[in-house]
Amino acid sequence: MDSDYKYFLIISSLIVITLIMFTLFSSIVIIGERYFIPWEPPKKTYYHIFPAGGYKIISGFKKAGKGYYSLVSKKALVEFIVRGEYINESQTYAFIVYCTTPEKVEDFNPALFAILDKVADAMYKNNSDLLREASKIIEKSFPRELKAYINIGISSTPLYVFEINPKETLRIPVVIEAPLGKVSKSYVIVFIMVGEVTEEGYSTSEMCLYISP
Amino acid sequence: MKIKRKTVIILALSLLLLSSTVFTVLAEKRAPPYANAKTYALPLRSGYASADADVIAKPGYGRARLLAVAHVLGGMEGEAYASSYVEFNADPLPGNSPTLSWAPRIYAETYFHIKGAIIDVGGAQDHRLIISCNVYYYESGHWGFYGCIARSFRNPGDYNSGHVLGKCFDVYDMDIEEFTVTAKCSAVAAASCRQGPCPELYGAVDFYSEGYPYKYIYVPYLELWLC
Numbered sequence: 001m002d003s004d005y006k007y008f009l010i011i012s013s014l015i016v017i018t019l020i021m022f023t024l025f026s027s028i029v030i031i032g033e034r035y036f037i038p039w040e041p042p043k044k045t046y047y048h049i050f051p052a053g054g055y056k057i058i059s060g061f062k063k064a065g066k067g068y069y070s071l072v073s074k075k076a077l078v079e080f081i082v083r084g085e086y087i088n089e090s091q092t093y094a095f096i097v098y099c100t101t102p103e104k105v106e107d108f109n110p111a112l113f114a115i116l117d118k119v120a121d122a123m124y125k126n127n128s129d130l131l132r133e134a135s136k137i138i139e140k141s142f143p144r145e146l147k148a149y150i151n152i153g154i155s156s157t158p159l160y161v162f163e164i165n166p167k168e169t170l171r172i173p174v175v176i177e178a179p180l181g182k183v184s185k186s187y188v189i190v191f192i193m194v195g196e197v198t199e200e201g202y203s204t205s206e207m208c209l210y211i212s213p
Numbered sequence: 214m215k216i217k218r219k220t221v222i223i224l225a226l227s228l229l230l231l232s233s234t235v236f237t238v239l240a241e242k243r244a245p246p247y248a249n250a251k252t253y254a255l256p257l258r259s260g261y262a263s264a265d266a267d268v269i270a271k272p273g274y275g276r277a278r279l280l281a282v283a284h285v286l287g288g289m290e291g292e293a294y295a296s297s298y299v300e301f302n303a304d305p306l307p308g309n310s311p312t313l314s315w316a317p318r319i320y321a322e323t324y325f326h327i328k329g330a331i332i333d334v335g336g337a338q339d340h341r342l343i344i345s346c347n348v349y350y351y352e353s354g355h356w357g358f359y360g361c362i363a364r365s366f367r368n369p370g371d372y373n374s375g376h377v378l379g380k381c382f383d384v385y386d387m388d389i390e391e392f393t394v395t396a397k398c399s400a401v402a403a404a405s406c407r408q409g410p411c412p413e414l415y416g417a418v419d420f421y422s423e424g425y426p427y428k429y430i431y432v433p434y435l436e437l438w439l440c
Binding site for chain 2: 043046047050051053054055056057063081086102106108110113116199202203204205210
């Protein structure tokens with residue numbers, strides 16, 4: 001009987017010690033989290049979740065290594081696919097095809113932001129004149145040896161505004177042309193989506209296609 | 214009821230195992246795997262411009278303090294441009310950021326808490342704060358910028374808000390070996406007047422240290438997963 005009582009005491013002690021340890025460590029974790037989180041929480045949290053998507057090479061390119069593609073004909077076709085996943089309601093976006101160089105693609109680019117501001121303002125004010133202006137400026141980002149445009153209907157501009165519904169899939173054909181069938185230096189075609197335009201600002205999503213000589 | 218010594222040992226081991234598992238899970242949830250940061254500031258001296266950046270980055274969280282000021286005096290011609298940025302897990306290396314081998318779909322997400330002010334006293338050309346979640350690819354020994362999700366704040370005023378940036382990227386290039394993500398925040402201010410006499414132009418993005426940590430950008434997590 002004494003032996004049973006001893007074992008009972010040991011088990012009880014272990015349970016108590018475990019509970020104390022658990023409480024203690026949990027407190028430390030909670031204190032730690034309080035220390036790490038901002039002292040004053042944000043007034044509101046916003047979710048900027050873009051629809052899923054990516055670009056797919058259809059023709060005119062071959063892989064050149066290190067993430068680069070090189071042209072194999074004067075005209076190449078790329079499909080930008082937008083899937084209305086991760087969005088709860090219909091959303092309007094402007095899709096832009098912009099050209100820059102690998103050295104500048106990551107840096108803050110005032111010229112690009114001037115274009116994005118103009119597009120965002122056009123969307124906010126529902127002003128098609130501003131969109132046309134922006135489209136002309138975007139065209140100037142391309143060098144003589146490389147052109148790209150969105151090929152929908154009769155239009156062939158580097159700017160396209162569309163609406164997408166949840167679970168809907170859109171395929172936007174983008175034609176890339178090089179009159180010589182090749183380029184003299186490396187370029188980056190940036191596929192940009194502009195959306196969630198509010199008075200405060202706007203959101204963007206970028207994806208890069210690297211082109212080498 | 215007779216309790217055997219073996220039962221006591223098994224129970225004790227089970228309890229210890231259970232408690233250590235709970236602690237481990239909590240600890241991983243609290244500490245996402247990123248720990249390095251990069252700062253950069255570029256003031257151009259035409260008119261008056263200044264920029265400053267500071268950062269704290271530790272496993273589990275990162276804080277940045279940014280300042281960009283551009284100022285052209287009234288009655289004078291001049292240009293001013295200033296920018297500063299902080300990128301968590303910049304110069305990506307496998308292991309510093311969450312990394313993922315090639316997958317047909319990847320989801321990148323991060324959270325920012327921004328608290329500070331965008332100031333425009335006299336119609337500066339540009340003043341903005343940009344937060345972004347950048348995705349990088351790795352192929353044939355080379356890291357490159359793959360894409361990003363970003364939010365640009367342009368309106369002057371005080372900010373105190375949380376922002377989740379997220380996107381599922383479809384990847385059709387099967388030669389890509391790995392992906393990784395970074396969190397980047399930039400402050401930009403520019404003022405320009407080329408035909409005098411000019412009005413006074415002053416723009417500033419001030420997510421800076423005065424009263425720290427009352428003005429800061431806070432990044433608690435950065436994630437990359439299959440979608």
